Amino acid sequence: MNPNDLVQFLKKDPKDFTKDDIIRFCEENKIEMVNFRYVAADGRLKTLNFVLSSKEYLDTILSDGERVDGSSLFPFIEAGSSDLYVIPRYSTAFMDPFAEVPTLDILCSFYDNTGKPLASSPEYILRQAAIAFKRETGMDYKCLGELEYYVISDVDEIYPGVDQKGYHESAPYCKFAEMRTQALLMVARAGGKIKYGHSEVGCFTKDGKYYEQHEIEFLPCDPILAVEQLIIAKWVLRMLGSQYGVEVSFAPKITVGKAGSGMHFHMLAEKNGRNVMVKDGKLSDTAKKMIAGILDIGDAITAFGNPIPTSYLRLVPHQEAPTYICWGDRNRSVVVRVPLGWTGSTDMAIEANFGLKRRVEKASKQTFEYRVADGAADVYETVASLIIGAMHGLSMPNALEMADKLYASGNIFDKEYASFLKKLRQLPTSCSESADVLLKNRKLFEKDGIFPPGVIDAQAKKLKAFKDAGLSDKLLGNEKEFAKLVQKYIHIG
Template identity: 70%
Template sequence: MNPNDLVRFLKKDPAEFTKEDIIHFCEENAIEMVNFRYAAEDGQLKTLNFIISSKEHLDTILSDGERVDGSNLFSFIEAGSSDLYAIPRYRTAFMNPFTEVPTLEILCSFYDNEGKPLESSPEYVLRKANEEFTRQTGAVFKTLGELEYYVISPREDLYPGRDQKGYHTAEPFAKFEDLRNEAMKLIARAGGKIKYGHSEVGCFCNEDTYYEQHEIEFLPVPVEQAVEQIILAKWILRMLGYRYGVDISYAPKITVGKAGSGMHFHMLVEKDGRNLMVEDGKLSSMARKMIAGILDAADAITAFGNCIPTSYLRLVPHQEAPTYICWGDRNRSVVVRVPLGWTCGSDMTRDANPCGYHCAAARPSKQTIEYRVADGSCDPYLTVASLIIASLHGINMPDALKQAEDLYVIGNIFRPEFKDRLDTFRQLPASCFESADVLAARRAIFEENGIFPAGMIDNRIQTLKAFNDKGLSEKLYGNTEAIRELVETYIHVA
């Protein structure tokens, strides 16, 4: 039932794809073009197109990769020595669903002039973080992303949606369910593992423009695959938007007073097929240590997950997006939420279907922990890498369980009776500039074991400070036109 064309043809898992498999597929399916794809510093998918002239030509491309100009992809690479190799990863191959000419797409990794992985490539930073986690714990880190986005179109007055009441709305009140469903099918064909899609809270309009928010959530997979499917999903949604004649935006904030778009990441850790987030039906000590580590580094993680000035128009008090560094069960206003994980022990499906359900065997726990701060401006490679490193940081912290206990909250943290306790919590940065300062102070967490190169941290600090946005939210308060101009500047971020 796998929708990926190569999996169906080759009858093997993508992780097992070989160069010979790719060549065989291209020969048998009359592939005329191959595109190398890679995400650059701006987070958007880049492309290098090849017209295949012979089997030997295809073999050369797949064997050697190609040269690219790194200085135009990453600001930390100088033009004086900027050549990089782009080397294809066969497991990522998929058919381009948009071209008339049969075209194969392959994601690439970057290598330097010595043939070594580029140390500062976000993709390689994630790979190093992932390998270090497994080396220290013997476990596999898995994650999934929740991709929220707005569809922006000319206003239509038939079956109007309700302002900020779009959650799980169906057609005809949700106008772009078809676009979302088509995107999900194409993402699955490209190798994405999708959990579900639905319309989101954000729904509003002005005199001539309609804004409708949606979400696509993925299934937990190994971290590199999890990030790849987010990047491909963004590209596919934009391509469909272009064909539908509408804008697709992952911007964290479209306008003040309306729901912003986050990029939440769920995490779990497995060993020998067992989910280590749960212990005796409750959240495990390992999970609580990971939460403590993420909270300890949470203010610095914004340097990778909240990368533009409008990110901090979303992270404001009394909204669902978090501002105070704490965690809780089922709580949407905290940095780390512990969502329902089917740990209640009751057989709900049997109760709903007394005559039609038989469970043959117990299934692995689905329990995750959810990081709720990041948004669509994030570098997903570096954000997930920083969450892995912060989780390791927590596992190794002597007082992690005590810190987790101290930062746990129940219910609405903004209720008046919680004010004194709330004042004891650290707050997330309020601007890119502040985020850079925190990263500078906490950089040792990320640089340990050589995971994040020092030069990359320096570059990130410099990039964030260049926005010069300290105090921007206060300066913009009530200035609708200035906010609109700022939003338009970053409407197609990442």
């Protein structure tokens, strides 16, 4: 039932695709063009087009890749020695759903002039983090992203949506449900492992425009795929938005007092293919240690997960976005949330279906969720940072003690938690603060060679350049300046 065209044709798992498979698919499906796709520093998919003039030419580009100007893609690459190679990864191939002629797209990795992987490439940083996690822990790290976005259109007075009541709304009150389902199908055909899609809380009208929020959530998978399906989904949604004549924005904040768009990451660890986040029906010590490590560097992770000034206009109290570094169960006011995971429940399908018997053993679906990052995130680096935090926690001698101290069983803004709040560290309130905590924790990020020092320096420099210290206070009550700043970053990432 895999919707990917190449999987259906080749009868193979994508990880087993070979160069000969790609060539055979192109020959037999009359592919006219191949696009190399890769992600630059701005987080967007770039494109290099190849018209297929012969089988030999296709073989050449699949074997050797092509040269690109790295200085135009990444700020840390000097123009004097900027040539990079882009090398296709066959497992990522998919049919371009928007091309006018049969076109195959393939994601690429960056290699330097010596033929080695570019150490500062975001994709390589994440790959190194995943390898280090496996090497250090003997476990596999899996994760999934939640992609929230707004569709911005002209106001339609028929079946108006209810302000901030859009959660799981259906058509006709949800205006862009069909656009979302189209996106789900296209992303799935491109190799995305989708869990579901739905409309989100954000729904409002402002200055003659209608704003409707949606979410696509994916299934747990390898970190590289987890990130790249988010990037493809962003591209698909923007392309569909262009066809519909509407804007699609992943910006962390749209306006004052309305729901912002986060990019939450659920994660788990597997040992020999089994989820180890639960033991004896409860959250395991392994999970608690991973959570403690992520909380310990949670403020520094914002350097990649919240990299623009409007990121910090979303991280405010009482907006279902975290501000204090703590964790809890089913609690949306914390940095790390442990959602329902079918733990300790009866087999509800038997109850709902009057005795229907389950045929296979019930596998654990338990994850924990990092709720801080947003749609502007440097996604490869954010997930790499989460892996670093999880490894850090597993090696911390006081991890379980820290987890106990930082646990909140209820809403941390209730009166009963007043003394608890006073003991907690807060997340940064600006890009400038985020840069400071990144530099303070840089040794942990650079450990095992995961983040090259130059990448840390470049990220801190970029964040500092915003000069946004105290921005929230400066914008308080000034809706015109707030709107101006939001518009500046409306199409970030």
